Amino acid sequence: MSDPVKYQLDEQQLPRFWYNINADLPVPMDPVLHPGTKQPITPEELGVIFPRAVIEQEVSTEREIEIPEPVREILRQWRPSPLYRARRLEQALKTPAKIFYKYEGVSPPGSHKANTAIAQAFYNKAEGVKRITTETGAGQWGSSLAMAGSMFGLEILVYMVKVSYNHKPYRRAFMETFGAQCIASPSNTTESGRAVLAEHPDSTGSLGIAISEAVELAVQRDDTKYALGSVLNHVLLHQTVIGLEAQKQLEMADAYPDMIIGCTGGGSNFAGIVFPFLGTQLRGGRAVECIAVEPTACPTLTKGLFAYDFGDTAHLTPLCKMHTLGSTFVPPGFHAGGLRYHGMAPQISHLAKLGYIAPRSYNQLECFAAGIQFAQSEGIVPAPEATHAVRAAIHEAEKCRESGESKTILFNLSGHGNFDMQAYTDYLGGKLKDLDYAENEVAMALAGLPSIG
Amino acid sequence: MSDPVKYQLDEQQLPRFWYNINADLPVPMDPVLHPGTKQPITPEELGVIFPRAVIEQEVSTEREIEIPEPVREILRQWRPSPLYRARRLEQALKTPAKIFYKYEGVSPPGSHKANTAIAQAFYNKAEGVKRITTETGAGQWGSSLAMAGSMFGLEILVYMVKVSYNHKPYRRAFMETFGAQCIASPSNTTESGRAVLAEHPDSTGSLGIAISEAVELAVQRDDTKYALGSVLNHVLLHQTVIGLEAQKQLEMADAYPDMIIGCTGGGSNFAGIVFPFLGTQLRGGRAVECIAVEPTACPTLTKGLFAYDFGDTAHLTPLCKMHTLGSTFVPPGFHAGGLRYHGMAPQISHLAKLGYIAPRSYNQLECFAAGIQFAQSEGIVPAPEATHAVRAAIHEAEKCRESGESKTILFNLSGHGNFDMQAYTDYLGGKLKDLDYAENEVAMALAGLPSIG
Incomplete structure (x- = not known):
């Protein structure tokens, strides 16, 4: 038998638990602060933009967090x-x-972005959310959330950094194929976007601006939450x-x-x-x-x-x-x-x-x-x-x-x-x-x- | 245990033989004819454009034809x-x-085109060929042969149907990333191409024209053969x-x-x-x-x-x-x-x-x-x-x-x-x-x- 070319696990060997590094940190992390009060933020305050299950993961110190079976079932398609x-x-x-x-x-x-997109779509759906807003830069995250949204029957609204929106029309088409809406950011659909455009009408956008637009919409409507494709603990956990x-x-x-x-x-x-x-x-x-x-x-x-x-x-x-x-x-x-x-x-x-x-x-x-x-x-x-x-x-x-x-x-x-x-x-x-x-x-x-x- | 999502074989279960349907045909096929004499073509005549091993497969009636191990080794990357x-x-x-x-x-x-691209590149390399010419329409075949060529150290020259060349620049970039040369067809690099352009300067090309250009070049040089991505028996065999x-x-x-x-x-x-x-x-x-x-x-x-x-x-x-x-x-x-x-x-x-x-x-x-x-x-x-x-x-x-x-x-x-x-x-x-x-x-x-x- 020749040397294996790839090391392939059976789909039943897909992990049943995510690994949470917060359990093993030698020094605990500094707390996340409320943008207004600058005091440690409460789960209730985070609940305006994120579903409860995700917030629990964000602050958990359990070493192993179970991957829900409906999430595993979809991940097993390619994992x-x-x-x-x-x-x-x-x-x-x-x-x-x-x-x-x-x-x-x-x-x-x-890309790897699909790993957390499926999990986040699942938790939002489970808590009755109808619509998720997000930002995307290169388009990998927006594409992943668009796919996840179509599988769970969620509306997906993606603010895409304008320079990428113009340079990568096929990423946009990919998202739209899954029924997602994709808007170039900065846009005139939000106050944050309009503020940027007022000062810099030719702004090509940035992830920071697109996040502002997506968060702003999520705060406004009860049936809408926001999802982030990186940075936060729960996203890293899902990866x-x-x-x-x-x-x-x-x-x-x-x-x-x-x-x-x-x-x-x-x-x-x-x-x-x-x-x-x-x-x-x-x-x-x-x-x-x-x-x-x-x-x-x-x-x-x-x-x-x-x-x-x-x-x-x-x-x-x-x-x-x-x-x-x-x-x-x-x-x-x-x-x-x-x-x-x-x-x-x-x-x-x-x-x-x-x-x-x-x-x-x-x-x-x-x-x-x-x-x-x-x-x-x-x-x-x-x-x-x-x-x-x-x-x-x-x-x-x-x-x-x-x-x-x-x-x-x-x-x-x-x-x-x-x-x-x-x-x-x-x-x-x-x-x-x-x-x-x-x-x-x-x-x-x-x-x-x-x-x- | 939940129902499997996919049915995945181990890489060692990749077939060791291709299946040749010529062995089981209830009525034999009509022979392939020489374009000039219109008599059944001989292996020697086909040898001008194809390597010997491929010609043997083209006319074989053996039910099982062994897949060479170097071909299996590459196929096992995704198969x-x-x-x-x-x-x-x-x-x-x-x-x-x-x-x-x-x-x-x-x-x-x-796409599936990679299955035969790897096999054809292997046989050409084994017989001392330095360069392969081919045509491509949508670009899937050209991309596959470009990849195969880079793995076996072969020059690849692809005539791409002009309408696709213009509409799908990213397929072209994909081929060039693998070091292949990609020319819009009809081109002025061949007599066939020049003849079409003389009559139809605005021709957007067709697979039939691109094949003519690729075959013409293969006939001209001893170190160059031609490869086809579909139609012929050996290509279907590899699939x-x-x-x-x-x-x-x-x-x-x-x-x-x-x-x-x-x-x-x-x-x-x-x-x-x-x-x-x-x-x-x-x-x-x-x-x-x-x-x-x-x-x-x-x-x-x-x-x-x-x-x-x-x-x-x-x-x-x-x-x-x-x-x-x-x-x-x-x-x-x-x-x-x-x-x-x-x-x-x-x-x-x-x-x-x-x-x-x-x-x-x-x-x-x-x-x-x-x-x-x-x-x-x-x-x-x-x-x-x-x-x-x-x-x-x-x-x-x-x-x-x-x-x-x-x-x-x-x-x-x-x-x-x-x-x-x-x-x-x-x-x-x-x-x-x-x-x-x-x-x-x-x-x-x-x-x-x-x-x-």
Whole structure:
């Protein structure tokens, strides 16, 4: 029998519980604060925008939280996702490293975002919600929630960052195919949107603005809640199926990672693959190097402050203690739209501050080059976001070639690039350049951080 | 334990042999003829454009042909592909029918075409070929051969039908990401292309023209061969992994299909799912209704003649006995580009003539409506080609609802629609209309059929 190409679990081996890293934190997290009072926010206050079950998960310290069976039933359509050994890439790199990757592009919308979209749609439906509002950048999250909404009979309203709305009409068409409504943000459908347009009529939008619009609508109507695709504890929790599966799959391969790599925008795909392994370490088990990769042009973990900040531009969301570049910072228009966010998941920020996560950044040209090298070896074209993880994995494998070490590298290939071919076209046509953030803009945004306590 | 959502085979259960229906035909096929002499073509003559191993498969009557291990190793990356029970669609249709579908969109290029691309690239590489030329319509075949070429270190040159080249720049970018060269056809790089352009400078191209260009180049250079993505026996053979897997998967589900449905352009995805079951029937086993679905605007099986015809417009290819609308017929520009071909696989034509295959046609609006209904139930957006199979499956399930019969329907979901969202955008925006072929154009094309014997 030849070596397996993929490590595939049976659908009955889909995890029955999510892993909650709050149970194993060596130092507890700082509380989330009410945007008005700046006091710790209550479940009742959060209940205006989120269903109860999700709020309970947000603050839970139970280690294992059960995945409802109707959620598992849908996830089982594409999960457990495959774990691959990247043998052809290893050969191309002439590296003694063993490279494994978990592939989340197998979900119908093409990324890990579907994992939490199904769960959030389920909880909203169960509590009688009729409509969910949300924002999307690159479109992966909006597509996932649109699909989940059609399966649970929920109306979905997506504010899509205007620059992406214009650049990625096919993501919009994908959402509309599932019956979702997709509006370019900033829009004139909300006060937040109108305020931005009054000051900047040509605004191309940002995730922070789109979140403001979506939250504003959710607050207004009792039958409407809001859903977020990253950043918050419950979202990261729903993604832990990735790492839990990878643990079982690496056992099948008789391997354990020396390092785990993921790209970080809001942080959910990174947390999804890393937290179950990091939890093992926090409970006294084997240590693993966790490498969070972000774009040089939006360097939240590597250059941001660890401070309380808003999740959105209009300051409607609660305040979280996190790494941030300032809620008014608008990153330059590089192609990995899913990584263009000023903040970082509080759990990841907390663990980075404690030294358990090592952040680094790469610029976009080297990431696209890595993405193409990966495609030509492994056959899969990565999403621009995921090329950041690919770049770091290749970098580490090249270091092994120099040192002769045979390290085991695990990375998360969070999505495919089928809807991102314009970015590849631009790269192949020599039209892309490396971008950097403007230091004065970040300084200005950080100067506006709210003063707490 | 809850009912399985998918029927998933282990990668070691990937078939080790392809199934060759030539072994079980009740009446032998008519021979392929040389385009010049109109006498049965010899393997030596075919050797100018195809590798030897492929020619042997083309004429073999062995029932089982071994799949080379290097081909299996790559196929195992995404195969065995899942078989799904469409439970949510059944519920939405309120049908007592059981609907199963085999999903070929899990391959990295997103369709079944990868199955034969890997095999053909392997055989060419093994015989020292450096470059493969081919044509592509919708881009699924070109994408698949581009990926296969990058894995085997082969240069790939793709002539893409000009209307698709212009409408689907992202398919082109996908091929280029794998290092393939993609040229709009008709082009000025070949005599065939220049001849068309001289007469019709604004020609939007056709598969027949693109085949002429690709074949012309392959004939010119010893290190260059040609590859076809459908129609020929060896291509259909390589697709039988689909049906062979489905047989094992339906056993797991304790089911046997009453009918099998696939869309037909050149016929390869249809043959792939149908032939193993039809072979069982031909050897005296259980009978199954085989429904070939084609677009009303290119009704090769339902309206074409069963006659010897060329595969291309410039008449460079051998002559096959097949259902044809005439090699000079250019179908109207409907959105399922992969179904816009004047001919039909000789094996399928032969079996249809013998009464083993029941063809039917649908127009494009009802197909897109079915595709959207499928997406909203099952989460997967089908390729426009595959919506034809979906339409027929829903039609049959609705008939069961009327009659109360609980038939078992199996269809092939040959690919996803990620690269076809312009078509969905046009449909959702009310910009599509039903198209029909012009009867006088078909009559004219058929009047030009070559006279044989």
